[in-house]
Amino acid sequence: MKLRNRLIIAFLTITIIPIILSITLVVVFAKLQLGVIDRTYGISGTTVESLSNSTEVLARLAEKPYRELKKVVRDDPKRMEDATYLKEFNQNLKGKKTYLLVRKGDTIVFIGADSDEAESVIGQLPKYGEVDVAHGNSIYFGGDAQSLVRQIDFLYPGGEEGSAFIVTDVSNVIPEVEQFFVDMLFGIVTVLILSACLLVVWIYRGIMRPLKKMQTATENIKEGNLDFELCPEADDELGKLCMDLEDMRRRLKVNAEEKVTFDKENKELISNISHDLKTPVTAIKGYAEGIMDGVADTPEKMEKYIRTIYNKANEMDTLINELTFYSKIDTNRIPYNFNIISVNEYFKDCAEDLLLELESKNVEFGFFNYVNEEVRVIADAEQIKRVVHNIINNSLKYMDKPKAKINLRIKDVGDFIQVELEDNGKGIAAKDMPNIFDRFYRSDTSRNSSKGGSGIGLSIVKKIVEEHGGKIWATSREETGTTMYFVIRKYQEVPVNE
Numbered sequence: 001m002k003l004r005n006r007l008i009i010a011f012l013t014i015t016i017i018p019i020i021l022s023i024t025l026v027v028v029f030a031k032l033q034l035g036v037i038d039r040t041y042g043i044s045g046t047t048v049e050s051l052s053n054s055t056e057v058l059a060r061l062a063e064k065p066y067r068e069l070k071k072v073v074r075d076d077p078k079r080m081e082d083a084t085y086l087k088e089f090n091q092n093l094k095g096k097k098t099y100l101l102v103r104k105g106d107t108i109v110f111i112g113a114d115s116d117e118a119e120s121v122i123g124q125l126p127k128y129g130e131v132d133v134a135h136g137n138s139i140y141f142g143g144d145a146q147s148l149v150r151q152i153d154f155l156y157p158g159g160e161e162g163s164a165f166i167v168t169d170v171s172n173v174i175p176e177v178e179q180f181f182v183d184m185l186f187g188i189v190t191v192l193i194l195s196a197c198l199l200v201v202w203i204y205r206g207i208m209r210p211l212k213k214m215q216t217a218t219e220n221i222k223e224g225n226l227d228f229e230l231c232p233e234a235d236d237e238l239g240k241l242c243m244d245l246e247d248m249r250r251r252l253k254v255n256a257e258e259k260v261t262f263d264k265e266n267k268e269l270i271s272n273i274s275h276d277l278k279t280p281v282t283a284i285k286g287y288a289e290g291i292m293d294g295v296a297d298t299p300e301k302m303e304k305y306i307r308t309i310y311n312k313a314n315e316m317d318t319l320i321n322e323l324t325f326y327s328k329i330d331t332n333r334i335p336y337n338f339n340i341i342s343v344n345e346y347f348k349d350c351a352e353d354l355l356l357e358l359e360s361k362n363v364e365f366g367f368f369n370y371v372n373e374e375v376r377v378i379a380d381a382e383q384i385k386r387v388v389h390n391i392i393n394n395s396l397k398y399m400d401k402p403k404a405k406i407n408l409r410i411k412d413v414g415d416f417i418q419v420e421l422e423d424n425g426k427g428i429a430a431k432d433m434p435n436i437f438d439r440f441y442r443s444d445t446s447r448n449s450s451k452g453g454s455g456i457g458l459s460i461v462k463k464i465v466e467e468h469g470g471k472i473w474a475t476s477r478e479e480t481g482t483t484m485y486f487v488i489r490k491y492q493e494v495p496v497n498e
Helices: 003-041 048-052 055-075 077-081 083-096 115-122 173-222 237-292 299-330 343-359 381-397 457-467
Strands: 098-104 107-111 139-141 147-155 161-169 339-342 363-369 376-379 404-413 416-423 471-477 481-489
Touching (some): 055 077, 055 083, 055 098, 077 147, 077 161, 083 098, 098 115, 107 115, 339 343, 381 404, 381 481, 457 481
Parallel strands (some): 363 404
Antiparallel strands (some): 098 161, 147 161, 404 416, 471 481
């Protein structure tokens, strides 16, 4: 259904139904009020018309002031000589179309209204003691007076006779009551229609504001601008739509940022590969030219040149294999072969291989195992071996001590086994520590070609460890050495209840 049709139906609904209900409530309220009047004042057969002409009901307007004044003249008649008190008392009567007259002897000593207004009433006032007002009955003055009068007789402190009159003007009661009902009905209808209009405007704005925001958001997305935030204004259908659109914007922004980062890393990778391959290629070309030009004119030189060419080719092959492996592991195309492995047996074999390899390079190697025989893990043996070798190769690459040392420690740390690889190299600067596991990061900003490598060895290590559900970190002190730590969760058999 179109929004316009929805608003028309909503307008008709919130206008007609409330008006009908309001009229019904007014009728019901009037009947109930008439019943209350009947029970309260003993008037039978009252109607709305009789209510508007009921002097008995109007007399009740001054009931409370009458009782208060009656109490005052009984307890403290001296106050009736106090002009300030009489003015204050009369002031409270004005809102009820009522005023006060006070007579002392035959003289009117206080008039609470204009002289012209009170003149017709004063001329009809009864004498002291002429009216039986024991029960507070009102006296009706007709003619020009059109008033209800209540008389209270009392004696002043000096013995003079006094009378207080509470006068209620009823001359305009009937048209005012009738006008009140007309105004009440007109006011209800006006308020309901105005409320309906306001509600329609509120509904319209409640729909259009989020729609405009979403339209602006889609235009920004279309133009490639993702640096904004779309906040829902309410928890409704449109609010949820705004949240979905905001979620889409965030994902698009993340994807865009990842693409920028990926493109930057690809450019950096190409630059790294170009730089790292240029050195061995240049060396190979130089030694090959030396052979072709006859520079290697002795068997010893020839052997040296050929071995150098072979070593440089191996460096290139290692670099290419490392980059190829990282591209596969980064795109999750490396099939892991997870098995249950005995920690002691696996790292014992690993340590034996490392001992032979490191001794050939004149590196002192220490192996320390603090794990019980029964401890096992679920891991890919080949990839964990790659982790260990990459860390050690990285240590040797930046080793600056004449006597290199590498220590391998295996520890049991609760639900995990912890592997520590410690070296006595030159260490890593504190500023470089947060970035050592980032792709293509090298703490050696000069990119000394003698170091070799692509700067992705430790990023490969981190990726493999995390794929095993573990974690890797490092501590280091410059000129002292570095220790790499990684943990792998232990294998625990779940008992089967028979």
